[in-house]
Amino acid sequence: MPLETSEKSIKYTSKKIELQILKKLENLGINIYDEINKKHFPSIELPSRSTTNIIYNPKIRQYVLGDKKIFRSARNIRHLRPFAQLLWLATFAKELILTDKTSTLRDAFYNALGFGIDFKDQAESDDTIMDLEALLNTSRENFHVFPEERSSVFGPLIVEFTTKGYEGRRLDLTSIPDGAMIGPSMAKAEFIKCKAKMVLVVEKGAVYQRFLEEKAHEKFKAILIHTAGQAPRATRHFIRRLNHELHLPIYIFTDADVFGMHIASVLIYGSALAAHITELNIPDALWAGVYASDIERYKLPAMKLSNIDIKRLKELEKDPRYQKDPWKKEINVFWKHQKKAELEAFSRYGLPFIVNEFLPERLAEIERK
Amino acid sequence: MPLETSEKSIKYTSKKIELQILKKLENLGINIYDEINKKHFPSIELPSRSTTNIIYNPKIRQYVLGDKKIFRSARNIRHLRPFAQLLWLATFAKELILTDKTSTLRDAFYNALGFGIDFKDQAESDDTIMDLEALLNTSRENFHVFPEERSSVFGPLIVEFTTKGYEGRRLDLTSIPDGAMIGPSMAKAEFIKCKAKMVLVVEKGAVYQRFLEEKAHEKFKAILIHTAGQAPRATRHFIRRLNHELHLPIYIFTDADVFGMHIASVLIYGSALAAHITELNIPDALWAGVYASDIERYKLPAMKLSNIDIKRLKELEKDPRYQKDPWKKEINVFWKHQKKAELEAFSRYGLPFIVNEFLPERLAEIERK
Numbered sequence: 001m002p003l004e005t006s007e008k009s010i011k012y013t014s015k016k017i018e019l020q021i022l023k024k025l026e027n028l029g030i031n032i033y034d035e036i037n038k039k040h041f042p043s044i045e046l047p048s049r050s051t052t053n054i055i056y057n058p059k060i061r062q063y064v065l066g067d068k069k070i071f072r073s074a075r076n077i078r079h080l081r082p083f084a085q086l087l088w089l090a091t092f093a094k095e096l097i098l099t100d101k102t103s104t105l106r107d108a109f110y111n112a113l114g115f116g117i118d119f120k121d122q123a124e125s126d127d128t129i130m131d132l133e134a135l136l137n138t139s140r141e142n143f144h145v146f147p148e149e150r151s152s153v154f155g156p157l158i159v160e161f162t163t164k165g166y167e168g169r170r171l172d173l174t175s176i177p178d179g180a181m182i183g184p185s186m187a188k189a190e191f192i193k194c195k196a197k198m199v200l201v202v203e204k205g206a207v208y209q210r211f212l213e214e215k216a217h218e219k220f221k222a223i224l225i226h227t228a229g230q231a232p233r234a235t236r237h238f239i240r241r242l243n244h245e246l247h248l249p250i251y252i253f254t255d256a257d258v259f260g261m262h263i264a265s266v267l268i269y270g271s272a273l274a275a276h277i278t279e280l281n282i283p284d285a286l287w288a289g290v291y292a293s294d295i296e297r298y299k300l301p302a303m304k305l306s307n308i309d310i311k312r313l314k315e316l317e318k319d320p321r322y323q324k325d326p327w328k329k330e331i332n333v334f335w336k337h338q339k340k341a342e343l344e345a346f347s348r349y350g351l352p353f354i355v356n357e358f359l360p361e362r363l364a365e366i367e368r369k
Numbered sequence: 370m371p372l373e374t375s376e377k378s379i380k381y382t383s384k385k386i387e388l389q390i391l392k393k394l395e396n397l398g399i400n401i402y403d404e405i406n407k408k409h410f411p412s413i414e415l416p417s418r419s420t421t422n423i424i425y426n427p428k429i430r431q432y433v434l435g436d437k438k439i440f441r442s443a444r445n446i447r448h449l450r451p452f453a454q455l456l457w458l459a460t461f462a463k464e465l466i467l468t469d470k471t472s473t474l475r476d477a478f479y480n481a482l483g484f485g486i487d488f489k490d491q492a493e494s495d496d497t498i499m500d501l502e503a504l505l506n507t508s509r510e511n512f513h514v515f516p517e518e519r520s521s522v523f524g525p526l527i528v529e530f531t532t533k534g535y536e537g538r539r540l541d542l543t544s545i546p547d548g549a550m551i552g553p554s555m556a557k558a559e560f561i562k563c564k565a566k567m568v569l570v571v572e573k574g575a576v577y578q579r580f581l582e583e584k585a586h587e588k589f590k591a592i593l594i595h596t597a598g599q600a601p602r603a604t605r606h607f608i609r610r611l612n613h614e615l616h617l618p619i620y621i622f623t624d625a626d627v628f629g630m631h632i633a634s635v636l637i638y639g640s641a642l643a644a645h646i647t648e649l650n651i652p653d654a655l656w657a658g659v660y661a662s663d664i665e666r667y668k669l670p671a672m673k674l675s676n677i678d679i680k681r682l683k684e685l686e687k688d689p690r691y692q693k694d695p696w697k698k699e700i701n702v703f704w705k706h707q708k709k710a711e712l713e714a715f716s717r718y719g720l721p722f723i724v725n726e727f728l729p730e731r732l733a734e735i736e737r738k
Contacts (some may be wrong), residue, residue: 183547348483
């Protein structure tokens with residue numbers, strides 16, 4: 001039983017995190033049993049995730065929860081249902097960790113149905129899982145609830161898997177030409193040996209493939225990551241680990257449009273929705289383009305901003321994450337030219353251009369700043 | 370230069386296919402030069418992909434093109450534009466093969482823009498690429514135009530990569546716990562050693578992960594494939610190769626809804642849109658559930674059919690691919706109960722149920738037939 005193992009004797013970081021979560025879950029259970037034994041109604045206090053309690057902290061450059069708490073007591077008939085739902089999910093999380101299995105938000109919902117836990121729909125069980133995250137102050141991936149994997153990684157890094165049945169197995173991340181998926185096992189693998197000097201993150205599969213084929217990993221001694229649009233949280237955590245554990249600079253490349261800019265900003269500053277988790281953001285990562293201003297500069301094929309783009313742009317203008325450059329400056333360029341372009345647009349100068357011309361230019365510019 | 374290499378001396382199947390395509394492209398060029406040298410206007414004849422020329426062939430159980438041809442001549446001013454566009458894409462395809470680089474439909478469009486090729490939008494360049502497929506009688510993946518990768522594979526199979534820079538490198542597909550992506554390199558890797566007895570294909574990432582964790586690959590000696598919804602063509606081709614080259618039976622698992630049923634049917638019989646390509650379908654693959662009739666049988670949590678489901682169901686009823694069982698029977702069950710369910714719904718009986726109970730039952734039933 002992991003609970004009887006001392007933290008020191010555990011080899012893998014991911015297992016240490018799990019042990020900490022198991023201890024928190026155990027304490028949660030002990031407190032409830034204690035209250036019942038004392039003939040009290042058991043209760044739980046957890047940070048409120050309501051929008052009025054989500055505040056942007058400019059010092060640590062991310063959204064966080066304020067001091068408001070919510071209180072759920074078995075004494076209150078209206079609390080009883082969410083109280084029991086939360087406890088059932090805590091049990092489910094414990095089982096997942098102890099059996100080293102993973103689940104998804106959807107699977108958790110169906111599993112709950114089978115146990116007669118009365119969630120009216122998946123939205124309700126998703127929300128309760130976020131309560132559990134807030135209560136444990138950890139992201140659900142740490143108690144094995146994962147999104148569908150779709151991101152991928154390639155580069156000069158050797159990892160060691162810690163998943164049950166694969167402990168100690170190593171993988172050189174240059175050995176699979178298409179890259180390796182960032183699934184549950186990759187997300188918590190240990191970093192063993194790294195020859196990389198930087199991480200290049202791209203939102204588009206086609207550009208990732210271009211980076212692979214033009215050997216950006218060799219030319220820039222880089223680990224390449226494909227987020228596949230808005231990065232799944234397991235991928236955000238993985239990139240954060242590359243930054244924190246290996247001290248690698250992170251450069252993010254997105255489309256020169258409002259949504260691309262936001263993909264970069266969520267990676268860096270986090271989202272309001274995940275303000276209850278502080279282990280996903282990468283405040284030192286840098287957005288490296290494609291900027292709105294690159295459209296003119298590189299004469300990229302561009303499209304007119306749509307009404308949706310314009311609406312979104314107005315929202316971002318008011319967002320605290322966009323009050324400084326390069327964000328502020330690039331928003332102004334969007335307003336001025338009303339144009340957007342994709343990363344693939346560099347292909348107008350031939351397929352190798354983005355790696356052989358654009359990348360060195362941009363990285364040198366960032367270096368000089 | 371590959372064109373000077375004899376086919377026999379080439380080790381890899383994928384390279385042989387590329388050599389055949391290069392020869393076809395060379396002949397296309399020679400014919401056009403010949404016509405010009407004879408002072409004729411050059412022309413191209415290719416199979417028509419118009420809907421009136423798409424017919425279902427019940428004998429080979431797939432959609433194919435009929436005998437209608439289209440003719441494009443440089444003599445006709447209206448033909449000149451598509452004629453030149455097609456020739457430019459033929460050159461682009463040749464370059465991709467010769468440099469062993471891959472591209473996407475979108476990249477091809479931008480690259481064309483850079484060369485001053487006048488495509489009015491990406492839809493037009495996509496369509497011309499399909500003309501090139503029809504002309505060469507091959508799918509675009511064979512001339513290195515790939516979709517964004519998102520499928521994944523795991524199981525007792527050792528592959529050898531043939532991609533430039535990775536020739537001869539082998540990968541055991543059980544060495545990455547999350548599975549390996551089916552990208553351009555995996556799609557054309559050679560199969561070296563296989564201990565599998567079957568292939569289990571699932572549309573959902575969560576269920577794929579369940580199969581991995583419950584060790585379906587060991588219990589059933591199976592290669593596991595995650596299509597991530599409607600299978601990308603590279604994945605369809607990969608599964609077809611597992612069936613044709615390794616003679617493995619293919620079992621497909623989808624949601625018990627109209628769209629899930631269609632994912633299975635496209636894998637098996639192909640789509641009308643790709644009637645000009647005959648190397649993607651897997652007519653011997655079997656749809657193994659979840660059937661509409663499984664909803665009652667296993668008492669699965671189910672939802673009511675939506676209006677979109679009902680509209681789609683009416684379309685499928687008339688589709689030649691759905692005139693036999695199990696399709697016909699299951700369509701009738703959908704009409705009767707008006708309910709749909711997801712693969713994850715089995716989680717109501719605990720996470721291991723789908724692998725430990727449902728799978729052996731279903732495979733035994735199919736075996737008995």
